Amino acid sequence: MTDVLLAGRERYALPILQPLADALAAAGYRVHAWFDGPLARAGDTMPAPVRMVDVRGAVALRPMAVFCAMNQVPPFFAGAKVQLFHGFNVQKREDHRGHFRLRGLFDLYCTQGPATTAPFRALARQHRHFAVVETGWPKLDPLFRDDGGAAAHMRAPAGARPVAMFASTFTERLSAAPHLYDAIAAEVARGDRYWLLTLHPKCPPELFARYRALAGDNAAFVEPERIVTAQRAADVLLSDTTSVVPEFMVQYKPVVTFRNRVPQPYMLDFDDPARLPAMLDMAFSPSAELMADIRRRADDIHPWRDGHSSERVIAATEDLVAGRLGALAPKPLMARVRGLQIRRELGYWGPAARG
Known part of the structure; x- marks a missing residue:
């Protein structure tokens, strides 16, 4: 061998x-x-x-x-x-x-x-x-082959609710995690959507502790090595300037980004945490134009499906x-x-x- x-x-x-x-x-x-x-x-x-x-x-x-x-x-x-x-x-x-x-x-x-x-x-x-x-x-x-039901199992606690995923980079000047915590916590508490929460492995331990504490009936914390399963399970991604954004988008799914360094047409980018509920509403009901932009970019960065x-x-x-x-x-x-x-x-x- x-x-x-x-x-x-x-x-x-x-x-x-x-x-x-x-x-x-x-x-x-x-x-x-x-x-x-x-x-x-x-x-x-x-x-x-x-x-x-x-x-x-x-x-x-x-x-x-x-x-x-x-x-x-x-x-x-x-x-x-x-x-x-x-x-x-x-x-x-x-x-x-x-x-x-x-x-x-x-x-x-x-x-x-x-x-x-x-x-x-x-x-x-x-x-x-x-x-x-x-x-x-x-x-x-x-993402593109049989996963033995792993994504369905991760999604099961959501029941009939739509599923949002949050992922953040560790780079301090680009990370959404410190800025969006309160807004995400409010969304989790509301409970009309189920959340899959994860952070880059190099994020500070105290940030991990805060987001882990949101886990419960309306959210789960996903360890970094299971991030692909989470991407497959979720309907919409909330993130910042991290490669999880294009990873998720290649599935032809919408992404909401907070203060992305170089916003692209396929992203729904925003800079005020108070706007998070409205941005999520747009992502869960995407326009035809947005979906066309997502497909074009997905096929350019990773056409292998x-x-x-x-x-x-x-x-x-x-x-x-x-x-x-x-x-x-x-x-x-x-x-x-x-x-x-x-x-x-x-x-x-x-x-x-x-x-």
């Missing part, structure tokens, strides 16, 4: 990596996972048949490929380095500092849809040290390893510099993987 390695750093990596892990195991690969940062410190693991390894185990493994739901990867690991992305491009930062930033570490970028494929292919033609294949995003596979993006990632990686994507130029000098920085961060000064 051929070994492969999954790599993640934050809790949001888990729902990205799990569908790919399942597809890799089904394809006959021996799947391992290496976690850095918060995931490593928390002792998080992935369920069998995934085998967990530390940094030395990852070096010794010499996998065919390393699949990354993080911004960087140790270049001293063996195998093709595959970037899966940890979110959509929501323009939190300028392109050269955000979604399209190159770090010189990856051999293959598996893009989510035309909106990101074209810019990355332009960068690939310019730099030539990586390939780009549009595969769709493994995290969304469970078959639930098999993980399989396309595997096929693209196999093509890369077999040389079917063409020869790549040598990695730039910045990759060596970043490699030293990563060694220092990990405290690993042992030999690099061979082969």
